[in-house]
Amino acid sequence: xxxxxxxxxxxSSPYGYFASTRIEALAEKHGRIxxxxxxxxxVVFKTTGSAPLSSYPLKGEYSLxxxxxxxxxxxIPYKSPEEFPLATQSAxxxxxxxxxxxxxxxxxxxxxxxxxxxxxxxxxxxxxxxxAEVASSMDIDGAAMIDGSNNILIKEELKSQIEIAMxxxxxxxxxIIVDKEPFWGFDRFAQLEAFLKNGKx
Amino acid sequence: xxxxxxxxxxxSSPYGYFASTRIEALAEKHGRIxxxxxxxxxVVFKTTGSAPLSSYPLKGEYSLxxxxxxxxxxxIPYKSPEEFPLATQSAxxxxxxxxxxxxxxxxxxxxxxxxxxxxxxxxxxxxxxxxAEVASSMDIDGAAMIDGSNNILIKEELKSQIEIAMxxxxxxxxxIIVDKEPFWGFDRFAQLEAFLKNGKx
Numbered sequence: 001x002x003x004x005x006x007x008x009x010x011x012s013s014p015y016g017y018f019a020s021t022r023i024e025a026l027a028e029k030h031g032r033i034x035x036x037x038x039x040x041x042x043v044v045f046k047t048t049g050s051a052p053l054s055s056y057p058l059k060g061e062y063s064l065x066x067x068x069x070x071x072x073x074x075x076i077p078y079k080s081p082e083e084f085p086l087a088t089q090s091a092x093x094x095x096x097x098x099x100x101x102x103x104x105x106x107x108x109x110x111x112x113x114x115x116x117x118x119x120x121x122x123x124x125x126x127x128x129x130x131x132a133e134v135a136s137s138m139d140i141d142g143a144a145m146i147d148g149s150n151n152i153l154i155k156e157e158l159k160s161q162i163e164i165a166m167x168x169x170x171x172x173x174x175x176i177i178v179d180k181e182p183f184w185g186f187d188r189f190a191q192l193e194a195f196l197k198n199g200k201x
Numbered sequence: 202x203x204x205x206x207x208x209x210x211x212x213s214s215p216y217g218y219f220a221s222t223r224i225e226a227l228a229e230k231h232g233r234i235x236x237x238x239x240x241x242x243x244v245v246f247k248t249t250g251s252a253p254l255s256s257y258p259l260k261g262e263y264s265l266x267x268x269x270x271x272x273x274x275x276x277i278p279y280k281s282p283e284e285f286p287l288a289t290q291s292a293x294x295x296x297x298x299x300x301x302x303x304x305x306x307x308x309x310x311x312x313x314x315x316x317x318x319x320x321x322x323x324x325x326x327x328x329x330x331x332x333a334e335v336a337s338s339m340d341i342d343g344a345a346m347i348d349g350s351n352n353i354l355i356k357e358e359l360k361s362q363i364e365i366a367m368x369x370x371x372x373x374x375x376x377i378i379v380d381k382e383p384f385w386g387f388d389r390f391a392q393l394e395a396f397l398k399n400g401k402x
Contacts, residue, residue: 048258057249058372062383069402073392171259182263187388191274201270 005032005196008165008175009111010041011088011125014067014078015186017115019174021076022189024108030196032178035104036111038092039162041085041173048171052085070186077120086118086126092158093149094131101148102140109138206233206397209366209376210312211242212289212326215268215279216387218316220375222277223390225309231397233379236305237312239293240363242286242374249372253286271387278321287319287327293359294350295332302349303341310339 005027009016027034045051053063064080071078091114099107113134117123123130132142148154165175169182176183176192179199183192194201206228210217228235246252254264265281272279292315300308314335318324324331333343349355366376370383377384377393380400384393392402 048260050257050260056251056372058367058370059249059251059385062370062372062385065383066385066389069392073395073402166259169259169263171257171263182266184260184263184267185388187386188267191270194274201274 003032004178005034006037006168006177007034008037008039008170008173008177010039010173011091011111011114011118012085013041013173014119015070016173017078017119018070018074018076018186019176019189020112020115022074022186023174023176026189026193026196030193032196034108036095036108037161037165038088038095038111038158039165039170039173040087040089040092040158042087043159043162044166044171047166050171054084077116079120079122081118081122083124086124088125089158090128090149091125091131093154094135094145096154096157096161097145097148097151098135098140100154106138106140110134110140113137204233205379206235207238207369207378208235209238209240209371209374209378211240211374212292212312212315212319213286214242214374215320216271217374218279218320219271219275219277219387220377220390221313221316223275223387224375224377227390227394227397231394233397235309237296237309238362238366239289239296239312239359240366240371240374240376241288241290241293241359243288244360244363245367245372248367251372255285278317280321280323282319282323284325287325289326290359291329291350292326292332294355295336295346297355297358297362298346298349298352299336299341301355302346307339307341311335311341314338 007023009020023034054060068078068080095107095111098110114125117130117134118125125131128146132146135142135145168177172184174186178195181195191201208224210221224235255261269281296308296312299311315326318331318335319326326332329347333347336343336346369378373385375387379396382396395402
């Protein structure tokens with residue numbers, strides 16, 4: 001049995017953000033290590049024929065309400081961003097660059113801080129200066145990160161990771177895989193916890 | 202404040218079935234009466250531009266797994282039907298006929314029995330004889346019900362009720378509305394319960 005929890009998310013996904021505030025504590029409680037995988041739902045949706053929740057009639061309006069209500073219900077700080085959803089390839093690439101150059105732990109902190117910047121502080125995380133500022137607050141050279149993130153190797157790495165994620169069945173955010181068992185959605189965390197505890201649901 | 206809980210569902214929706222096994226007890230606990238509204242997701246999806254879960258690549262396969270796992274997690278009897286999803290206008294019309302001719306209580310029992318026939322006993326609920334058999338088990342004349350269900354007034358009534366549901370924001374199954382607060386999905390029952398208890402989430 002692996003000791004890993006694979007956590008897939010898009011930086012523009014509120015439910016992915018909610019999951020990001022809980023996944024580390026949950027995994028740690030059950031002796032697991034989390035691997036954080038930013039993905040791009042825009043790419044995934046081309047395969048699945050889906051679209052952002054907020055773009056559907058009726059469902060879109062409901063979703064915006066549900067994001068806020070779910071945050072309140074779980075006591076998670078949340079402010080509806082003015083621009084939503086956003087393209088998140090820059091944030092995802094920056095995460096990969098940090099992982100390669102500063103290590104996995106720093107990359108995880110960066111993910112949490114980017115989510116906070118977008119869903120708590122209301123910053124536009126498509127903007128390089130916003131991402132650079134997040135990096136600077138962690139004692140990482142923001143300009144070097146932005147520059148490095150635009151490297152073709154990083155771009156290809158992200159594409160490749162998303163392809164691999166889809167071959168494992170990932171189609172949404174958050175998406176968690178533990179011992180090949182897939183969980184889609186923050187609302188599956190109770191089942192995820194049961195699985196971590198008992199090895200089955 | 203109304204004392205009602207409006208419960209919208211499609212007879213072919215596993216999550217709608219799961220909700221149907223819990224909604225009455227939950228509402229009763231908080232002094233509410235449930236109104237059961239069968240809808241046709243096929244009609245709703247024309248407005249929302251959506252499609253059955255099981256028809257999407259990746260998401261479809263996951264959903265079939267999630268239906269079974271969610272049933273196990275909540276201790277609800279469930280057997281994946283061989284034919285899924287099914288057209289459910291006959292079952293929905295039969296419910297309306299029973300409501301008009303035998304009363305709301307009988308209609309609710311009929312809904313539960315149709316769900317059980319499909320998701321526990323594996324019967325094909327598009328077939329008139331299956332619906333007639335469910336009616337007969339409740340001391341309702343099955344042939345009269347099938348005949349009455351095909352009446353143009355019943356057909357128009359169902360169309361009209363689905364239109365009204367959509368004007369209230371209903372776009373999926375199960376969908377619950379309490380005091381204008383909408384809840385989509387069996388996985389929102391914890392939030393629904395908090396709302397019934399506290400008048401807010």
